[in-house]
Amino acid sequence: VSATGRAPADVLIDGETIRAVLEPGSNLLGTDVAASVDRVIDASGRYVIPGGIDAHTHMELPFGGTAASDTFETGTRAAAHGGTTSIIDFAVQTYGQRVQDGLAAWHQKAAGNCAIDYGFHQIVGGVDDDSLAAMRALPDEGVSSFKLFMAYPGVFYSDDAQILKAMQVARDTGMLTMMHAENGPAIDVLAQQLVDQGKTDPYYHGIARAWEMEEEATHRAIMLAKVTDAPLYVVHVSAKQAVEQLATARDKGWNVFGETCPQYLYLSLEDQLGAKSDEWGAFEGAKWVCSTPLRARADGHQHAMWQALRTNDLQMVSTDHCPFCMKDQKELGLADFRKIPNGIGSIEHRMDLMYQGVVTGEITLERWVELTSTTPARMFGLYGRKGVIQPGADADIVVYDPNGHTSIGVDKAHHMNMDYSAWEGYEIDGHVDTVLSRGKVIVDGDEYLGAKGDGRFLKRGLSQYLL
Ligand code: DUC
Ligand code: ZN
Ligand code: ZN
Numbered sequence: 001v002s003a004t005g006r007a008p009a010d011v012l013i014d015g016e017t018i019r020a021v022l023e024p025g026s027n028l029l030g031t032d033v034a035a036s037v038d039r040v041i042d043a044s045g046r047y048v049i050p051g052g053i054d055a056h057t058h059m060e061l062p063f064g065g066t067a068a069s070d071t072f073e074t075g076t077r078a079a080a081h082g083g084t085t086s087i088i089d090f091a092v093q094t095y096g097q098r099v100q101d102g103l104a105a106w107h108q109k110a111a112g113n114c115a116i117d118y119g120f121h122q123i124v125g126g127v128d129d130d131s132l133a134a135m136r137a138l139p140d141e142g143v144s145s146f147k148l149f150m151a152y153p154g155v156f157y158s159d160d161a162q163i164l165k166a167m168q169v170a171r172d173t174g175m176l177t178m179m180h181a182e183n184g185p186a187i188d189v190l191a192q193q194l195v196d197q198g199k200t201d202p203y204y205h206g207i208a209r210a211w212e213m214e215e216e217a218t219h220r221a222i223m224l225a226k227v228t229d230a231p232l233y234v235v236h237v238s239a240k241q242a243v244e245q246l247a248t249a250r251d252k253g254w255n256v257f258g259e260t261c262p263q264y265l266y267l268s269l270e271d272q273l274g275a276k277s278d279e280w281g282a283f284e285g286a287k288w289v290c291s292t293p294l295r296a297r298a299d300g301h302q303h304a305m306w307q308a309l310r311t312n313d314l315q316m317v318s319t320d321h322c323p324f325c326m327k328d329q330k331e332l333g334l335a336d337f338r339k340i341p342n343g344i345g346s347i348e349h350r351m352d353l354m355y356q357g358v359v360t361g362e363i364t365l366e367r368w369v370e371l372t373s374t375t376p377a378r379m380f381g382l383y384g385r386k387g388v389i390q391p392g393a394d395a396d397i398v399v400y401d402p403n404g405h406t407s408i409g410v411d412k413a414h415h416m417n418m419d420y421s422a423w424e425g426y427e428i429d430g431h432v433d434t435v436l437s438r439g440k441v442i443v444d445g446d447e448y449l450g451a452k453g454d455g456r457f458l459k460r461g462l463s464q465y466l467l
Contacts, residue, residue: 055087135175203273368371
């Protein structure tokens with residue numbers, strides 16, 4: 001199955017690379033292929049797809065006095081189990097640090113630890129003259145995209161002047177600007193006022209981070225990109241009004257793109273409000289505290305995200321994988337939702353969760369491949385090597401069984417380093433059977449056959465998706 005169609009085929013792999021895609025049972029140059037290869041994987045009755053590419057992950061991200069609980073080792077192994085064979089993680093430059101040092105620190109964390117191939121985007125947390133100059137060197141390092149935050153004042157936040165200058169660097173270099181589009185200064189005032197009224201439960205995280213704050217920031221980011229003539233990619237879109245802003249810009253022919261995440265397709269603010277447990281009471285809702293937040297189903301946000309995935313107003317699905325445990329991490333915010341580290345872990349379940357969209361008729365089989373693999377490769381300068389099954393491409397391949405079954409839960413299909421699952425109880429029609437990373441079988445059934453350090457750094461080119 002590719003982004004453009006499906007057909008019965010044999011895939012011939014030589015070493016790390018795909019050599020040929022053949023009609024079933026073909027003779028290649030007079031040789032009986034099946035008889036002359038070292039190993040045959042029988043994929044009959046199953047889908048053979050290019051390995052998933054999760055273009056938005058945060059292994060080991062420092063946040064709110066703690067750090068995301070998956071290391072590159074545990075997080076990429078979980079990804080492999082779920083049919084994801086490449087990630088693009090966010091290297092972090094914090095304010096006062098040199099961009100080069102932030103990137104070097106990320107290389108240090110990842111090198112020799114990954115189960116699958118990995119690339120980096122660069123978070124620029126302090127836009128100043130030094131970092132603007134350093135950003136110009138990033139494409140040569142294989143880092144062709146950077147992320148700015150309109151939220152989190154005092155941490156990662158950039159103001160409009162800083163954003164404009166960074167976007168000018170993107171215009172000059174061909175880099176892609178990724179934006180966390182929420183009006184952070186206004187959100188922080190709303191959050192303070194809620195806390196002053198005693199409204200400290202996790203649910204109020206989503207009230208403070210109102211959709212208006214996402215729509216406004218998305219619009220502002222689009223206009224700043226327009227005036228600088230730079231392309232824009234908005235991360236973790238969750239509000240239907242933010243999608244409307246993207247759609248309006250795209251209708252004008254502007255280079256504006258967006259991703260959403262499984263949590264914004266399936267989960268809701270109402271679910272979060274209703275979540276209570278004996279152990280945690282209303283603090284149970286902390287399991288789903290992430291930014292942008294879960295949105296109200298009554299307002300139709302989830303429906304709008306599926307719709308935008310069909311109309312290509314949103315082009316990709318990434319996870320924003322940013323896991324924290326309840327014990328010692330999420331519970332930092334027991335008395336104040338602002339202190340709950342933001343994030344949900346889903347890297348292991350993205351391919352399965354999106355396949356449910358095929359089962360329920362929300363998207364086609366081809367669109368599933370496009371949203372999870374082919375477009376991420378094109379968007380972030382990996383296409384040809386990744387995101388497609390064709391001669392010369394890396395042999396990153398998933399054999400997916402549409403008749404298989406996957407039960408999700410912390411004691412079931414769960415290899416992420418988390419003490420809970422945001423997807424507890426989800427039953428998936430489908431199963432990742434076999435995963436190959438550059439020709440090596442790293443997952444066979446539910447068994448992990450890879451090794452730490454199998455994954456290599458991906459030097460990415462410029463985006464292949466721009467108009
Ligand atoms: N959102 C999250 O949920 N976690 C990390 C950073 C972010 O923007
Ligand atoms: Zn973000
Ligand atoms: Zn993120």
